[in-house]
Amino acid sequence: MxxxxxxxxxxxxxxxxxxGAKNEALQVICAVLLTKEEVTISNIPDIIDVNKLIFILGELGVKTKKVGRHSYTFKADDLDLFYLESDKFKKDGSSLRGSIMIVGPLLARFGKGYIPRPGGDKIGRRRLDTHFEGFIKLGAKFRYNKDEKFYGVEADELTGTDMLLDEASVTGTANIVMAAVLAKGTTTIYNAACEPYLQQLCKMLNKMGAKITGVGSNLLTIEGVEELGGCEHKILxxxxxxxxxxxxxxxxxxxxxxxxxxxxxxxxxxxxxxxxxxxxxxxxxxxxxxxxxxxxxxxxxxxxxxxxxxxxxxxxxxxxxxxxxxxxxxxxxxxxxxxxxxxxxxxxxxxxxxxxxxxxxxxxxxxxxxxxxxxxxxxxxxxxxxxxxxxxxxxxxxxxxxxxxxxxxxxxxxxxxxxxxxxxxxxxxxxxxxx
Incomplete structure (x- = not known):
């Protein structure tokens, strides 16, 4: 210590x-899982929580390359999804609260996403209901192993829907948006968080080919697309x-x-x-x-x-x-x-x-x-x-x-x-x- x-x-x-903003970095780095093409992100802060997330993505099979002091390229074209159910992932993921935001992109692209109960600050309860209720609304099935404290969502296909979030959770909104961009049909999210970092995520996704409108407001409309491509993004x-x-x-x-x-x-x-x-x-x-x-x-x-x-x-x-x-x-x-x-x-x-x-x-x-x-x-x-x-x-x-x-x-x-x-x-x- x-x-x-x-x-x-x-x-x-x-x-x-x-x-660079820690909270934005955790969101946009998870978004690289939505495409098999290369994504370049600059102004990434060199801090423990962000480095842990980059490490987890590397273990998952994302090709990560540091191309500058605060810049990385990511390419998620050949992932090892078995890692998600391994004991190693249960240990790696539980040490970082931000790891929850890999679930939405993985669910959208591969039909399944798993996460151990995340750790982080000891500042009180930080519930995950908003995340999983959103995934369920999109058509996913939810399961939770109480003994191992392990969450999972699975779906053959996600379908756009209208939803009213029970709280304007920033990470919850980010996770649901990342799941909805590849869903079939249109999703509306009311009582969405609208922090600048969430706006940044939406702008990045739009550059990748997503169709998100209402950015900056508490009502987001997402028209699902078949696939996303690469982009370059700079963190605030x-x-x-x-x-x-x-x-x-x-x-x-x-x-x-x-x-x-x-x-x-x-x-x-x-x-x-x-x-x-x-x-x-x-x-x-x-x-x-x-x-x-x-x-x-x-x-x-x-x-x-x-x-x-x-x-x-x-x-x-x-x-x-x-x-x-x-x-x-x-x-x-x-x-x-x-x-x-x-x-x-x-x-x-x-x-x-x-x-x-x-x-x-x-x-x-x-x-x-x-x-x-x-x-x-x-x-x-x-x-x-x-x-x-x-x-x-x-x-x-x-x-x-x-x-x-x-x-x-x-x-x-x-x-x-x-x-x-x-x-x-x-x-x-x-x-x-x-x-």
Whole structure:
């Protein structure tokens, strides 16, 4: 298990470029299974979760070739489908939640898809019902082995249908879309997720020959086609990283430029940070965060406490609520954080309380943060990262804290952030990785 040792209290400066989006990468890499032709994907982040998925595809028989620092070609023309029922796959697939998205493409192209119950963050229940209910609607038969915790769907032919999703699940929508593109007839998906990364997947599929309309809305119409071809695709910058760097600049009173952010795909993210009192400037396609000695929370117009909660796109992404919570600890004013989606994601606040933050965990989904306006610094401590987003939040807290902090289990951070210690050192952070 690796560890970060951080000497806090230093201002950062310079520019940092966000990696390719992790959540998009997991979707579009699975989409290569839909064609026997070559697909080239660029701006792939070099992180544990994505590398695990590329490894699994390689074991399945996909020919993968790294053609640049962040670019790969994929060719799924000769797959070993027996791997899907092997003990090795049960072990490989269970370590990565994103592996669930291979099921839709495999079902569409080969008539069967299997997956062990996926792992990932320990942030509460992340049910798979939306995925499999969608496959069943398209005509697949579902089976589940409780003893081995192994899911399977099979179909001689998928047939287009109308469906209303019970939740606007991003991965669920992605999986169903990938199954529907090769189904016979037309499929409509209402209450579909419409995040930029899902839009990117649909645009990539259309370049491969799919017929998807309504992209960017919550009503997708998919006219099934006989087969798909190859294409080239570039992944968007990671909006979660961009939000992380905005929060880090505010907490450390630093001036930072975040390069090439694809501003128009950030949605309400800049607006939410501005509600926290953080100055953000758009400079072309860059985000500039100037040095601030303090930032004041904007209450609602009736004077009531600001509440920041997650919601399906175009609402605020749940992956940034942990960052907002940490930023709130040094704001002037108070904020109520409402994490609706996952019941364990706020449990990391006990580490912030140990560091001197004023946080009241109201229940598993809500926390009230009383900002200290930088009048009292957080204190360095020893902690363990429970998941990706809590891990980066604790790292931001440690960078702003007085004294030395130690963060164990940083593999959780490495799952979502590429080469983060070296990138932060380049802008002045005092951080050391110890294996």
């Amino acid at each position: 690796s560890t970060f040792i951080i000497e806090g209290g230093h201002k950062l400066s310079g520019s940092i470029t966000p990696q 910058p990671d909006m979660i990283e961009i939000g992380s760097w905005i929060g880090m600049a505010a907490m450390t009173k630093s001036s930072i430029t975040i390069k090439d952010v694809s501003w128009d795909d950030l949605g309400v993210i800049p607006r939410v940070f501005k509600k926290m009192g953080i100055n953000i400037e758009r400079r072309g396609d860059d985000v500039f965060v100037p040095e601030q000695e303090s930032y004041e929370v904007q209450n609602f117009i009736d004077g009531s406490i600001l509440t920041i909660s997650d919601a399906p796109w175009p609402g605020f992404t749940p992956d940034l609520l942990s960052i907002i919570l940490v930023v709130a600890t040094q704001a002037r004013g108070s904020v109520l954080i409402h994490q609706k989606m996952f019941e364990s994601r706020l449990f990391f606040v006990d580490k912030l309380i140990d560091m001197g933050a004023k946080v009241i965990l109201c229940d598993p989904h809500r926390a009230t943060v009383i900002g200290m306006d930088h009048q009292s610094s957080l204190k360095g401590t020893t902690m363990t990262s429970p998941d990706i987003r809590a891990g980066i939040s604790l790292l931001i807290a440690a960078l702003s804290a007085k004294g030395k902090s130690t963060i164990h289990n940083i593999e959780q951070i490495d799952r979502g952030y590429e080469n983060i210690d070296e990138r932060l050192k380049a802008i002045g952070a005092k951080i050391t990785r110890v294996d």
